[in-house]
Amino acid sequence: MYKVTSKLKIVAFALMIFGAVLTAVGFWQMPGSEEEVKEMLATEAAAHGGGHGAVEDNHSSAVDDHAVSGHATTSDHHSEGHATSHEDEHAEHVYHQLSNKPWAAVYVAAFFFFMIGLGTLAFHAVQKAAQAGWSPVLFRVMEGISSYILPGGIIMFVLLLLSGFHINHLFVWMEEGIDVVGHENYDAIVAGKVGYLNVPFWLFRAGAFLVGWNLYRWNIRKFGLKQDEAKDGDIAWYKKGFKHSAMFLVFFIVTESIMSWDWIMSFDPHWFSTLFGWYVFASMFVSGITTIALITIFLKSKGYLEFVNDSHIHDLAKFMFGVSIFWTYLWFSQFMLIWYSNIPEEVTYFVTRIEDYNILFFGMVAINFLFPLLILMNSDFKRVNWFVVTAGLFIILGHYLDIYVMVMPATVGESWFIGFPEIGAFLFFAGLFILYVFNTISKAPLLAKGDPYLGESKHFHY
Amino acid sequence: MSTKIIHAFYTDDDVLLSAVKQVREKRYHIEEVFTPFPVHGLEKAMGIADTRLAINAFLYGIVGLCVATAMMNYIMIEDWPQDIGGKPSFSYLENMPAFVPIMFELTVFFAAHLMVITFYMRSRLWPFKKAENPDVRTTDDHFLMEVDTHGADIDEATKFLYDTGAVEIKLIDKEEH
Numbered sequence: 001m002y003k004v005t006s007k008l009k010i011v012a013f014a015l016m017i018f019g020a021v022l023t024a025v026g027f028w029q030m031p032g033s034e035e036e037v038k039e040m041l042a043t044e045a046a047a048h049g050g051g052h053g054a055v056e057d058n059h060s061s062a063v064d065d066h067a068v069s070g071h072a073t074t075s076d077h078h079s080e081g082h083a084t085s086h087e088d089e090h091a092e093h094v095y096h097q098l099s100n101k102p103w104a105a106v107y108v109a110a111f112f113f114f115m116i117g118l119g120t121l122a123f124h125a126v127q128k129a130a131q132a133g134w135s136p137v138l139f140r141v142m143e144g145i146s147s148y149i150l151p152g153g154i155i156m157f158v159l160l161l162l163s164g165f166h167i168n169h170l171f172v173w174m175e176e177g178i179d180v181v182g183h184e185n186y187d188a189i190v191a192g193k194v195g196y197l198n199v200p201f202w203l204f205r206a207g208a209f210l211v212g213w214n215l216y217r218w219n220i221r222k223f224g225l226k227q228d229e230a231k232d233g234d235i236a237w238y239k240k241g242f243k244h245s246a247m248f249l250v251f252f253i254v255t256e257s258i259m260s261w262d263w264i265m266s267f268d269p270h271w272f273s274t275l276f277g278w279y280v281f282a283s284m285f286v287s288g289i290t291t292i293a294l295i296t297i298f299l300k301s302k303g304y305l306e307f308v309n310d311s312h313i314h315d316l317a318k319f320m321f322g323v324s325i326f327w328t329y330l331w332f333s334q335f336m337l338i339w340y341s342n343i344p345e346e347v348t349y350f351v352t353r354i355e356d357y358n359i360l361f362f363g364m365v366a367i368n369f370l371f372p373l374l375i376l377m378n379s380d381f382k383r384v385n386w387f388v389v390t391a392g393l394f395i396i397l398g399h400y401l402d403i404y405v406m407v408m409p410a411t412v413g414e415s416w417f418i419g420f421p422e423i424g425a426f427l428f429f430a431g432l433f434i435l436y437v438f439n440t441i442s443k444a445p446l447l448a449k450g451d452p453y454l455g456e457s458k459h460f461h462y
Numbered sequence: 463m464s465t466k467i468i469h470a471f472y473t474d475d476d477v478l479l480s481a482v483k484q485v486r487e488k489r490y491h492i493e494e495v496f497t498p499f500p501v502h503g504l505e506k507a508m509g510i511a512d513t514r515l516a517i518n519a520f521l522y523g524i525v526g527l528c529v530a531t532a533m534m535n536y537i538m539i540e541d542w543p544q545d546i547g548g549k550p551s552f553s554y555l556e557n558m559p560a561f562v563p564i565m566f567e568l569t570v571f572f573a574a575h576l577m578v579i580t581f582y583m584r585s586r587l588w589p590f591k592k593a594e595n596p597d598v599r600t601t602d603d604h605f606l607m608e609v610d611t612h613g614a615d616i617d618e619a620t621k622f623l624y625d626t627g628a629v630e631i632k633l634i635d636k637e638e639h
Binding site: 332336340342 | 516520548559560562
């Protein structure tokens with residue numbers, strides 16, 4: 001039995017408190033009104049004054065030249081009037097982006113850690129349904145990680161509820177009057193999607209999916225523990241778990257796809273992509289597998305998993321490597337198809353990302369593809385713990401940035417910055433995740449001794 | 463000078479594996495082992511060094527990637543940068559997504575084919591090659607261990623090999639190659 005050490009608890013609580021403080025600072029920094037944003041933009045412009053001044057001088061001389069032709073006065077008036085209304089619009093735009101910033105930061109971090117739990121649950125179900133002979137020694141670790149979908153799911157649902165009740169403006173399709181013809185917010189494209197994108201139905205779907213996933217997770221844990229207590233040769237609980245896993249995988253792939261449209265793709269309600277569900281799935285799958293590897297290596301280094309050998313780590317590392325490349329394949333397929341055809345209504349998605357998020361957008365592809373590719377290609381390296389941990393940390397960071405680049409351009413646009421709320425929310429949820437996951441792992445023996453494939457798994461050798 | 467070598471036949475891969483271990487402990491030299499199918503762990507028991515084919519394949523893959531990049535950079539960007547459907551052929555990087563499928567395929571093509579050819583050359587396999595099979599039964603259900611005793615007592619060696627579970631033992635004059 002694993003016991004949560006007080007050191008781990010202190011680390012987790014410290015992460016949560018520090019993260020919460022940083023997040024609170026992020027909310028406190030949120031501009032109170034449009035006037036504040038206007039002032040801020042004015043000071044920013046003044047700070048840049050030197051450079052722009054020279055350019056303006058050139059312009060004014062050009063205007064002087066034109067003045068001779070006589071229409072200078074009218075054109076001046078026109079441009080002045082236009083400039084003030086444009087400035088107002090710009091300030092309103094930036095104000096919305098800045099007030100979204102801490103909310104989006106919390107949303108990204110909450111979703112990222114929830115997704116790790118869900119990806120692990122899917123991996124667990126795949127291992128059960130495929131009757132894998134190598135992984136039963138890791139089932140309790142997987143059960144521990146996937147337990148996070150209960151608190152993580154509740155937090156996600158609360159965040160969705162807050163958006164639904166207009167506490168924040170993360171989802172533009174929730175704007176007042178977006179489907180009312182003649183309203184200033186009217187948007188014909190979104191109005192056409194209201195049959196699917198409306199708050200009650202959207203919340204209902206989220207609730208139904210969360211209940212379904214948690215039900216399976218609760219059952220599979222229960223079946224595993226019951227199988228431990230069963231008499232020798234009685235594998236009724238194992239069989240039940242097998243059937244539930246097979247059914248869950250069907251449910252999962254449908255609901256995961258819809259979840260990715262609802263929770264991520266609907267940030268850009270004008271845009272759609274058919275392989276988006278797979279893309280999000282690959283991201284959660286690889287993050288989940290990586291977390292299994294990291295926690296397994298941690299527990300083994302503390303001496304709790306004496307039956308796990310380096311072949312198990314090798315297999316996990318192979319999955320990290322393979323699914324990282326699968327993720328890259330989907331990323332590229334989505335990007336290249338849209339880049340190639342260059343249809344305006346689709347391509348804006350990537351135009352904003354390349355223009356405003358250039359380093360992050362391509363940097364996270366490099367992190368998620370090149371690092372795992374080069375670090376984990378060698379068969380010997382996959383058995384060396386610190387190689388796997390290094391690659392794992394890159395993958396975790398890379399997929400956080402992946403989610404960040406999915407959510408941020410539609411919510412904060414060019415006003416993005418990885419500052420207090422982003423780092424704070426990440427640390428807060430990391431602390432919560434560690435606390436909850438290790439607490440669950442400490443609740444049951446680390447060896448699922450009733451599993452019929454356990455013997456094979458203990459002697460697994462690659 | 464003609465030396466004697468011994469052909470020891472086995473009918474079970476487990477017996478063969480333990481025999482290989484005993485023969486190596488006895489410090490007899492195993493020239494070769496013939497088996498009808500891959501025996502898991504045989505190369506470890508015989509102490510054969512790991513293959514470097516995978517490293518070869520990795521390097522060949524890099525060659526393929528370079529060939530693809532150089533080829534398309536020359537053809538599409540340098541030699542005749544036409545405007546084809548509005549694709550930006552000003553620099554390689556700008557038009558790279560369109561080249562990635564070819565870069566990928568050529569990497570795999572080079573890695574796979576050159577590695578296979580390397581394998582054929584290193585294991586000396588080609589059409590019309592004379593088969594080097596000392597006994598036809600080794601392709602069906604017998605395992606053969608070829609032992610060079612290096613002038614040790616033949617009777618003692620024969621006795622020892624019988625004890626390791628050999629079902630048949632032949633003494634052969636080694637051909638001078």
